[in-house]
Amino acid sequence: MDTGDTAWLLVSTALVMLMTPGLALFYGGMVRRKNLISTLMMSFSILALVGVLWIVFGYTLGFGPDIGGFIGNFHFFGMNNVGEAPSDVYATTVPHLIFMMFQGMFAIITVALITGAVVERIKFSALMVFAVAWLALIYGPISHWVWGGGWLAQLGVLDFAGGTVVHINAGVSALALVLLLGARKGFKKETMEPNNIPMVLIGASLLWFGWFGFNAGSALGSNGLAAEAFVTTNTAAAMAALTWILLSWRQRRPTLLGAATGAVVGLVAITPAAGYVTPLAAIAIGAIAACASYFAMNWRSKRNFDDSLDVFACHGVGGIVGALATGLFATVAVNAAGFDGLFHGNAMQLGKQALGVLATGGFALIGTLVIGKIIDKTMGLRVTEVEEVVGLDLSQHGERAYGGIK
Template sequence: MTPGLAFFYGGMVRVKSALNMLMMCFISLGVASVLWVLYGYSLAFGPDIGGVIGNLDLVGLRGVTGETLTEEGGIPVLAFAVFQMMFAVITPALMSGALADRVRFGAWAVFIALWLTVVYFPVAHWVWAEGGWLYEMEVIDFAGGTAVHINAGAGALAAVLVVGKRIGLTRDPMRPHSLPLVMLGAALLWFGWFGFNAGSELAANGGSATMALNTQLATGAAVLGWLARERVRHGAFTTVGAASGAVAGLVAITPSGAHVNALGALAIGVVSGAVCSWAAGLKFRLGYDDSLDVVGVHLVGGLIGTLMVGFLATGGVAGVEQFGKQALGALAVLAFSFVASWLLARLVQATMGFRATESEEVSGVDRAYHAESAYDLGTFAGAPGGTPAASPPPSAAAPVPSPVPAERAR
């Protein structure tokens, strides 16, 4: 899923930032994996301290082996630890799309290390660990609506408010450079999400089958919901809209899919597709620069799935009381993540500089931080040996209209 996310985000940025976007996702595979083994698993799933955090008994996965079972007849603890590691990997990677084009790569790596430690590990304990306060309150979050998506969306919003807007945001075209890469990334995410969602049952049984079916239904319905609104609003069915709708549906069904029936999954899907499509445009009205709509898709989609299950859950669980629990859990994670993320972003900005310099941003963060470019365009310019062909006269260089709606083009 994380490489899929890299392609999804990477295709939506300009050529000069494509590699940086890929790397902002890939670096999470390194940082999160190392921290998870050193102390992250212990803080998230170690013995509880006050419902807020785990202790350090499991530092370095001490005492955890392939033979240690989660329960009698259960899966190995080591398998569970590896599975949960991947949630820790992808959650900060989700935030990267909000900051596309304009942050220092080294500062980003430091930020996600701090964010995992201060924000993700404690929230994962709240939601999924025995003794965590949201776990004990029986807030429904099967696979990460609060711990992953609301958490990442709120963190992304806080970070963009600290970092600021891209240079030339309202002046320069900022269209996706490769829509095929966007679709490829969305397809990889859709496929990988079955492991993310159904795998959270930690077994091959009726619960995992329900989650797998509902994952497919909600995602398909969300594609239709996003495209329907897009057709009414903009008069076109875009590939970016289809891909974004799919991700919105995947996000919304994540907390709720094992607790609703097929009709409930369809309802969650179509609502998330339409509402997230609307929410993606709010950044223009509210004045924040969420480059790739992390807030509109992940924060809003996570809220939709987390709240709707309060009324759609099967088994006699649904009702006003359960909705209240869901709302409290969602708002608690949102508020904590936003405040902590804002403080961490301010800390990184003050100590090492979070924002790229103006010259680095204008020339492209690929060259500035990676000394590479995504495409060797010179070899395709038409002249032998890669010599660029003569530029066409101004009259021949008419602008090509973007097929992407304005609210998704930036």
């Protein structure tokens, strides 16, 4: 056991935990004031719910001994066989418990990411049921495929910190829920102005800060690879934010909301590549991802498709760009445990990355549609029209974010 590695993974786990409250603020600032409490509650309650479920069954489904390349068995059910000693398979220089908890924080924020697409109209009770089913049936298998020794890992698909497992998975699942729920009442007819842009910036800044644990922590040690991932993470975020500002000048109005969104898109895109590419490659990845997500959001805004906070355009598109870019820019000069990408002489890696994108996206889309449809038919996914007009803060939680202000 290495005390330096252990200390870094403890810190990284805490940093990733901070990202979920950061996400709550990022999302919360973008909704109307009558739905702020509801939006914050979604992320915070998922932090609690998945925090428990990961201990009981989530970890073993993702990281238990392999069953047919598809899912883990129940070897780690209820933390059986998970203790202070290092694992023989995962992060062998730190206690197995802290590796388990580090991965648990990834599971928590992945579920929370989905909520941004369905804020202001989804039932809180339905969301909680969905979170349980989605963690078990979608996140468990996909995390196993990529990180738990499953079939995509065996094939050689690279995902350093969650481009497929977290971002494509959440982005496509969000898309599926939007298809089931439909648009908010008054969409494209009423002004749906963000209630607190400074809150959005605080949330984005906390996400950027926490992302150092997300990506550099995925080196699973206090070492040079962690430093490489740290630098590429900051570089891609900075370049994407700058690119978004420059793109916004097309309307001569670069916005703070756009700059914050751009930074998050850059962080999303560098996630699968962070420990496999150089800082110069991170500049390219940040710029490409910002352009792709910016135009995806513009395309979506002209259509009657209400992904409320653009989860698919940010996380789905950003994750796809990052996963494919890994197949272009990856180099064993950065990480000998990875593979070279197309630009370093290995065209096959790009094909493998594309297969990972298709497999993850297809499974998430179909699986989420099935889960969502079952919940909709049994308990209903959407609040009533009256509840939606009143706002979910009062109708679902009996609270107002700004007391005394109508």
